Amino acid sequence: MQNHGAEKFIGGKQTFESITTKIESVVIDQRKKHPLEWYVVFGIAFGLLQVLMLAVTYLIVRGTGIWGINIPVGWGFAIINFVWWIGIGHAGTLISAILLLMRQQWRNSINRFAEAMTLFAVMCAGIFPLIHTGRPWVAYWLMPIGPNILGMWPQFRSPLVWDVFAVTTYITVSALFWFVGLIPDFGTMRDRAKPKWLKYLFGTLAMGWRGSNQHWFRYESAYLILAGLSTPLVLSVHTIVSFDFAISIVPGWHTTIFPPYFVAGAIYAGFAMVLLLAIPIRAWYGLKDLITMKHIDWMAKFMLGTGMVVFYGYLTEAFYGYYSGNKYEMFMIHNRMTGPYAPLYWSLIVCNGLTPQILWSQRMRHSIPVVFAVSVIVSIGMWLERFIIVVTSLHRDFMPSAWGMYTPTIWDWATFLGTIGLFTFLMFLFVRFVPMINIFEMKDLLHKQEGHAISGRKEHVVVEAASAHE
């Protein structure tokens, strides 16, 4: 990634000053009028958050019976939503960690944003495994709290226990990574904040950041280490989530293709979500120069690429279903395609397999409405994918006498929409109270784009100077 490409990642005529102002003013100047859309969407999200509270409270009072789950379909919306949210988080980690290690500097304008998305998505995801248990008040027994306190360990052969490790590790590393990446910017905010309390607040969060050489050196090392830690998580978390299914003997779940297929799907869904958030926000907050068409174009390409991997997964699943010669597998695939949930299966193929093909065209990738629409469709498609995996595999398995149907209840929907509310609520608060784009990395990028690039660490001196200049 060198200069020739970089020039398109920052639009307009920008200086270090203008970049800082563009980003921090959203946060520092809380009296500045926010776009009406922010209030509308935030209001809706807040409303949905109340719905979530209501739904979870009623769930705890009454029991999981308020949902549509049954025997044979023991898992429903809760697990679907869990996998969906966890998947969405993955794009953030991919953008911040893997692209960092690969020195893809174009990520600089979206990584902060994507990391926040990861964090909030994992928070939404984390709610579900907890509340989907029959007795949520003892769900902590899945934690390895150990024999001293609980009298026994969890059962380590169960992938649900691996899940606990995977998800807690993931949220811990993601939160750390996000916070460490914010420290230099908190320094900038501290320096620019006018009210004393805000100075103290950002000063505390900046953890004494002065932008010294030493600080930059340590920061870089820490960030790289965290990136290194996060990178395997991109692969491992969803791999383990896929084990929740693959370890079982249920036809449609017991599949070796699940780990790569889940990871690709996660990144796919994640990029769709980044686009869904970035497109309106860059318009509302005048950040089109920082999140440029080039970014959107590249993210669309990512979607196309991962989408193809996912589609290949569907084809492989169907092919091996028949090729296996196993009557249960064959029936499962046949049932997906022609059974009672067939409309959802074919919607899934249309949403995730066919729709993204439109992104082969550069013209389409450069059309904001098209990219936005594709992102919406892909998000729905990825949710459908989890529905198909969870429900159609369970509802007709080995013994026809035990077959059943799954119909979500109003409480299933309330919980699902409620987490969308929670996610949007948090995301919109983040936009207002934390610099949503990485200021110093943008300056770094600008520096390179302006042609002053010298290789190596010396860049930071410039950036530091810029920081000190404030």
Next chain:
Amino acid sequence: MHDHDEQPHNLDSMRSKLQGKDGAQYWRSLEELAGTDEFQRFVDDEFPHRATLLELDRRQFLTLMGSSLALAGLTGCRILPQDKIVPYVKAPEEVIAGKPLTYATAISLGGYAHGVLVESHEGRPTKIEGNPGHPASLGATNAFMQAAMHTLYDPDRARAITNVAVASTWDDFLAATSKALEGQTASKGAGIRLLTETVTSPTLAAQIREFLTKYPNAEWHQYDTSSADNVKAGARLALGSPVNVVYKFDKAARVLSLDSDFLMTMPGSVRYARDFTNGRRVRKGTREINRLYAIESMPTLTGALADHRLPAKSSDIEAIAYSIAQGLGIDVGSSAPTTKLAPPWIAAAVKDLNAHPGESLVVPGEQQPPSVHALCHAINEKLGAVGKTVVYTEPVEAEAVEHVASLNDLLADIHAGHVQALFILGGSNPAFTAPADFAFADTLRRVRFKVYHGIYADETAALCDWHVPDTHFLEAWSDARAFDGTASIVQPLIEPLYVSKSAHEVMAALNDKPLPGYDILRESWKALGGAGDFDTWWRKTLYQGFVDGSAAKEVQATIQGSLASRLPQPVSAGSGLEINFRLDPTLGDGRWANNAWLQELPKPVTKLVWDNAAIMSPATATELKLCPADRPDQATGSMVELSLGNRKLKMPVYILPGHAANSVTVHVGYGRTKTGLVGADHGFNPYPLRTSAAPWFSGGLKVSPTGEKYDLLSTHYHNSIEMLDRELARVRTIEDFIKNPKLTEPDEEENPPEYDTLFREPDTYRDWEGAKWGMSIDLQTCIGCNACVVACQAENNIPTVGKDQVSRGREMHWIRIDRYFKGKDLENPQVVFQPVPCMHCERAPCEPVCPVAATTHSHEGLNQMVYNRCVGTRYCSNNCPYKVRRFNFLNYANHHDVNELGQEAAPLKLLNNPNVTVRSRGVMEKCSYCVQRINAARIEAKKDRRNIKDGEVVTACEQACPTQAIIFGDIADANSRVSKAKRQDHDYTLLADLNTRPRTTYMAKIRNPNPEISTE
């Protein structure tokens, strides 16, 4: 650590202090009262017993620190709420707390006794089992016998004597009655009528006769929907007297059923099922089994077991009976109707019956007209069956009347104004069950003094002035006779829970001999011939549960003269639609409507719950244009209007393959309006279509779709279930079995080989040297009767969840009976039943996926659920290929004041088996192989320092099974019954290719088709 010198208390000074005290006279201890300085110091010092640190040396200090650290952990221990258990101050005789006692008694179903043994925990009956010595039970039960326990604790039972719905007292009732009877003395009771159900009780009959002696002009009527009127009329027609017909299926090699469900609906069915299936059991070397032909309209359990089944309208059966009689050379007159139905089939069947003289039998259904019964008597006589496979005995009923006629007489008398006082005894609920043309409810209003004696405040109670609640059979002394006449003393196990009186007590009051039930029974049996020393006889009879040698005497009866001349003109079958009325397979005539266990029990063939339906065949539904021709299943749930003359009823349709064409079966018993919370407002009431002229079937039915839809609930998803390409319930013919006893076919997957695994772990439950529990289920003898399902529910405190929860797929039964259709003919498929409890897999897929190890394996091979460890992720159920796990999605157990069904929970809590945990919301549960019974047997065995003997552990399902299709035991013991069963060649494993290694295996169903009849 603290040296505290005890000062001797000076009691006198304390007392004086107490006297002189003013203010509140509370004191904490004698020390305080004594007012010693020591005590004052003790009070002032905040931590009186601590040693000061300065007093400690290094060693003591370390000791203290160490123990403090060690004890700190204990603060984590929770203190659980404490309940006090009070022992018996005066222990009742024979009661050892925690040890259940078992008493012999008998339950009456349709008036006929079934001997049972009832388990009682500290005076609280909890479980009903069959009485092995009783001829109608042989140790087995049916679903009703099991579910009767639920009725005992039903919170919706009538709880008080009421006068016009206002609570009253027994004394007031007696006063009102004697006033009403006084007016009748002059006319010698001409205005008094008694209406009872079928009475086999010798004591009750004697009491009624005594009453009739006192009031010679009074009359006794009987009405019970389930009464076998046609059987009595048929016997009278053919043999000249209403003899009691007892079948000896154990001696029958060839049986033809003419619309008879003898495995399910006859007073002797539990016994018959055992006798019949004994002739079908297949073991190594079996070459001959009995053969069953069934001609029937509605598919029944008998039809499902049949080797050849022929669907025929009920009205066609008469003609078939004629042609069979003719085929055997019986003179049936020249005007005998003929049938066009499957002549080769019938001819082959007749030939087969004829080839087994003395070993063949024709069984007519209770719904068939007297002529069919008469013809069957003639046929059986011709086949040499009489005295061998069928015997005639003296009537078992005290008064063998035809009930519809009897009720008709009563109503005629009421209309004529002859009736001033009517006593309805025994809960037959005629206001709900009487034939529609009798307009019973309206007629009843004309009687001035009406008394109803029944267990519920039902439709009839609402119409009567007085309602005296009946006792449950476990609450009062009584007696009854079984299908073969064997008498039992019904002994109670518990005081009546509510204000209630038994029929004997009511009759005793009417006879002015107000004795307690116990005395009434003893007096009665002293007269009836308690042989020898009465007390000894009485004790022995109570202990064994039946009266020795009390079976009805066999009578010799032969066809009187020319039968042909006496046979009534046959009713022509007609080509139109026909309606069949049947008693509901789980609610009977409606009397079990408030029993939640029976409401939620899937009907044997349709698997419907909480509802009834208009059942018809796919072809009929297509013909009636209720569905597209290629999708008859879509007709299920469509509302139709059934019209019979000017009587109309809207009902949903249920499509049942194998039902006779042009025929619709409806089950009565649903659509109750006045009963408890469970029974009311479920299903549809077909009684208004049912007239005295055609109580069981009638032509001239019109069916018109209303366009509405109704949610019929079947525990089987979609109504017709095929096994697809999966041979889950295996069926072979005896011919195949003789040729190749192994079930495997060339292209069939055998049990997979033992793969080497990377994760080899010690195979503890394989290498275990103690007992290894296992089960064998014989599909050959399973008739699908549901007794095991209810028995399991009763034994294991399994909750009922209600219609709404079942509609969400959350029924809780630990054992389910799968029903599969087999064969290509949608109009006459084979039906196979397969009971499916937990398989107790040695490599259970549920175990490794549980994140908290709440489901584990015992050394003895049980797949165990640890309820209080379960957090409820439900992964175990997802991963169970047999889907036998059940989840408490809501709080289904009777934990709160009101349960999921809206019933008061307190009485139902008494129903619980104290040896089985009551599961709370959010935990998984499943079949435990009745681990509580295993442990009870283990305790006994350990006391005697021996191993558990074969047959000592009997699971609830095994114990209830009328046909002994379920065998449980130790598979490590090569001589155990279960090991022998598993060594059979036709033993197979369900879903063997998954390598789960279940401990429960199946024996295939072996059919015995007649080679002369093509099956497909």
